[in-house]
Amino acid sequence: MRQSLGRLLRGACLGFLVLAAAPGARATSLSGAYLAAMQADFRNDYVASAEYLDRALAIDPQNVGLMQNSIVAHVAAGDVAGATGIADRLAEAMPGNQIAVVVQVSDAIAKEDFAVARDLLDEAGPSVTPLLAGLLSGWVEVGMGDFSAAQERFDLLKGNAALEAYGQYHKALALALAGDFLSAATILANGEDGPLHVNLGALVAHAQVLVQIDRDGEALEILDEALAGGIPNAVLLDLRDRIAAGENVAFTRVTNARSGAAEALLTLADALSSSESERIGLMHAQLAAYVDPGAVEARLLAADILEREEQFDLASQALAGVPPESPWYMTAEIRRASTQSAAGDTEGGIATLTDLAAAYPEQIEVQSALGDALRVAERYGEAAEAYDAAIALVPDPQPVHWVLYYTRGISNERAGNWPAAEADFREALVLSPDQPMVLNYLGYSLVEQGRDLDEALDMIERAVAGQPDDGYITDSLGWVLYRMGRYEEAVPHMLRAVELTPDDPIINDHLGDVLWKVGRIREAEFQWRRALSFGPAPDLDMDRVRRKLEVGLDQVISEAGPGTDG
Known part of the structure; x- marks a missing residue:
């Protein structure tokens, strides 16, 4: 159910878009500030973008496009307070503007000015996404102390599965906040397609609600099922352990109207955090953290998006x-x-x-x-x-x-303690016998030491079977065959390794050595030149590669002495 709801949500919410201001040429300083802002925006550098847009607005204060872009930059950077004044100006210039309204409403809820928030939402009408408007309206009613009106607001969310499911989820949260845990448990348990676990928060809320009505066993079943299904989540693990230990677990998923509103914003942020709409998701996450500074999941989601955008x-x-x-x-x-x-x-x-x-x-x-x-x-x-x-x-x-x-x-090997490193690799293989990375690392190390080549070959063949499209592992297979003197057999594996990882200098150098040994001299020299063009590399002797181009591999091996055929 979670995945289908996410698709529906994305389709319902993409109206929250950014308009671009036309740069114009009325003043060089305006054009310069605008262009600098657009360059910063292209790099997802929200701090710089906000700064340049504010400079442009100081010159052209009535430009609605600049106002809108400035709000987006400020909110994305986590500076919601800096966006609120601009949102007020934009709302005056363009009544019903969705970005302005959402920021104004979030600011009013953060300040617990619920009457102002209600008026803003009612005046905005259809300009705000129906799901977000409905959820925020419900939590505003909670903030006004009218839980009956809040339930009515949540019940009005109908028309598709996403609207109804999230409306009922938030209704359950409001009921639980009011102390009606039995009704909340009934709603959370009886979704159309099973429990109303629309997101991770719903799982937490359901378990916490069940504990309040002494149904700890059911709460543990829900959490164990989620954990067994591959959700190794810190919150779920902590909650499960505390319930199992018999602790007095309270209902804390929402603690007041502000945290409920933050949950609503997080609902949108989570649904809109995919690559095609992640900036919109980022804005909703930052607004959620602003409305409720304790909304940790909003901070984590914002950080996740910012990391992907390299805004570290x-x-x-x-x-x-x-x-x-x-x-x-x-x-x-x-x-x-x-x-x-x-x-x-x-x-x-x-x-x-x-x-x-x-x-x-x-x-x-x-x-x-x-x-x-x-x-x-x-x-x-x-x-x-x-x-x-x-x-x-x-x-x-x-x-x-x-x-x-x-x-x-790896650390022991790099620190020069091979006996400890080999013991670690072999213990890793006891625990996970077919782990390609371990098989490759140990096998390749044995090859480089010129020992146990048959065992090394077996390890690397198993590693390739496990990860056939890994260029480094395929290179290891070609290299061990080379070190065993099986040059013709090594060629196809080395060619495949370069095909998979074409710009690695070591793999290209290895291919050159293999080609030399089968008499393909011109091709070997080409690969060595490629290795030089991609270098330097920490484990590649560039002078040795240059020497091979000067006198050939056989002479380099002869100069190095016995046991140095690689």
């Missing part, structure tokens, strides 16, 4: 607002560290994870994330120590833990 600083800001008491806190901090690193602040990301690991030393995912960050920063010895801490927290390793041994193995 803004994503970090969104994640920094997640409070430590939230079940999402560790996930948010791990993601924040990732965005810091992606933004170029590698040490800042490591510092964030180091602090998190000190605060939560018993959390495997935190220690593992720290190990990953240190490994990417090429601080391999420290990375191995972080993985040591993570593995120490696993008394009985399961197949899912193979990755801990694999990543520690």
Whole structure:
């Protein structure tokens, strides 16, 4: 049901669009500010776009296109307060403008001016998306203290499956907020296609409602089914553990009219966060976080979209607002560290994870994330120590833990401790015998050391069978055959590797060596030149490649001495 509702929602909500102002040529400064804003907008640099649009508006304050674009930029950047004044001006110039109304209503709800919000929605009429208008109208009535009127508003949402399902979901939330948990449970359990689990929040709400009426067992069944279905969600896990432990779990999915309105905005944000409409989804997520600063899922969704748009600083800001008491806190901090690193602040990301690991030393995912960050920063010895801490927290390793041994193995190998690395790789294969990445890494390492080539060949053949379209693994297969002197057999695999990963210098260098050995001299030289054009690479000796072009592979091998045929 979730997927079909999402499609319906996207079809119903794409009216929330951005108009472009015509640049004109009335003043060089106006044109310059506008063009700079459009360039920033093209890069999804919302902060810069908002700044330049505000400059343009200072020159042409009645330009409705500039106003609309400025509101979008401010809201997308998380500066809803900066958009409200512009929204007021746009509403005067273009009554019923959807962007202006939604920002004005969100601002009024955030300030708990529910009477103002109701008037704005009533005056806007059909200019606002029916689903959002209906949901916000219901929560405004809750804010006014009229739960009966709120139910009527939610019941008016009809016409298609999405409108009715989300209307009834929010009606259940309002009933639960009012203390009528039995009615809320009935609505959540009796959706047309089963329980009314329109999104993750509905799962949480349903479980919390059931606990209030002493139906803990049913709540656990709902959560266990979701977790077994592949939703390893921090909130669900935390809620399930607390219910199972017999804690007094309260209904907290919505705590007041503001959080209900934020849930409504999040409903739209989630449905509109796909690539074709993600800016609209981002705006709704930022508005939800503005209406209710405690709406953690809105912050996470905003951060997710901003990360995809490579706005890492803004994503970090969104994640920094997640409070430590939230079940999402560790996930948010791990993601924040990732965005810091992606933004170029590698040490800042490591510092964030180091602090998190000190605060939560018993959390495997935190220690593992720290190990990953240190490994990417090429601080391999420290990375191995972080993985040591993570593995120490696993008394009985399961197949899912193979990755801990694999990543520690990489760190040990890179730190120069091969015996420890080999032990880790082999333990990873005990846990997950057919894992292609482990088979390839261990097999290739054995080939490079010139030992156990038959075992290495078997490992790499299994890795290729598992991931036949991976150029690096296919390269390993060709390379082990080369090292075994089976040159003709190596050729098709090396050609396939270059086809799969055409711009990797090492793979091109390997293909050159293989082609040389089967007498295809001109082709070999072409591949070595390609390797030089794609280099340098950390594990490729560029001078050696140049020497092969000068005197040929056989002479280079002879100069290097016995045992150096690669």
